[in-house]
Amino acid sequence: MKYITKYKSPNYNSRNNSKIQLIIIHYTALKNTLDAVSYLCKKEKKVSSHYLISQNGSVYNLVDDKFRAWHAGQAFWQEITDINSISIGIELDYSPSGKNNKFSPKMINSLKKLIIKLKKKYKINKNSILAHSDIAPFRKKDPGKKFPWQSLSSSKLILNLKKLKKIEIKIMEQWFDMHNIHSKKKKIILVFSLIGYDTRGVYKNSKLYNKLISAYKIRYLNREDKIKKKSIYNDLIKHFFNYMLTKN
Numbered sequence: 001m002k003y004i005t006k007y008k009s010p011n012y013n014s015r016n017n018s019k020i021q022l023i024i025i026h027y028t029a030l031k032n033t034l035d036a037v038s039y040l041c042k043k044e045k046k047v048s049s050h051y052l053i054s055q056n057g058s059v060y061n062l063v064d065d066k067f068r069a070w071h072a073g074q075a076f077w078q079e080i081t082d083i084n085s086i087s088i089g090i091e092l093d094y095s096p097s098g099k100n101n102k103f104s105p106k107m108i109n110s111l112k113k114l115i116i117k118l119k120k121k122y123k124i125n126k127n128s129i130l131a132h133s134d135i136a137p138f139r140k141k142d143p144g145k146k147f148p149w150q151s152l153s154s155s156k157l158i159l160n161l162k163k164l165k166k167i168e169i170k171i172m173e174q175w176f177d178m179h180n181i182h183s184k185k186k187k188i189i190l191v192f193s194l195i196g197y198d199t200r201g202v203y204k205n206s207k208l209y210n211k212l213i214s215a216y217k218i219r220y221l222n223r224e225d226k227i228k229k230k231s232i233y234n235d236l237i238k239h240f241f242n243y244m245l246t247k248n
């Protein structure tokens, strides 16, 4: 896989000996690749990503993998808050309100190739390819509801959520009973936290709770507004069950 390496970002530091464990997918929300390169390489902006993929599928390598790029900001995943130290950040030249408001097939093709390469090199688990909105659900929406997660799961790069059998649903319900968790809201929050999401303060703060639900819907249901009222309970249980069975 060929990268464009002539642009480099000065915005990075050391990973503090942390192992690379996650891949975080973003969109730039900028006009085009040129603007994105200039933004991500400007010292004053204090942001960067390891890779940027253009609409025509070119892959720019802006920060070497071995360094800590600055793309996650305030974030949280599986009890870890310094996400930059343990992740690779990939920006996509996409803006929901711009002319570049489509994830082109060439872009997604390059993204998949890059993920395959990184996954192999750093032994990254299928559950560890995340949206910026997964690790910062209270602040971020990218890569947004149009991002083709389905295409990544068809290519077996991320978890493919299989429907549960009746017996499996029963096992989950018994598991909750065993742990004395009876309210639906508590079950939802517990599953969120076991998957990795930031649930600190969510139970008592309905605004945060709703943001978490919304981030989840964007990512896993790929439709935010249509089924605003539909409970995600069944989807979450299914997710958790599949998650527990996936090791790589």
Ligand SMILES: [Zn+2]
Pocket (backbone or CB within 6 Å): 025, 026, 027, 071, 132, 140, 142
């Ligand atoms: Zn982002």
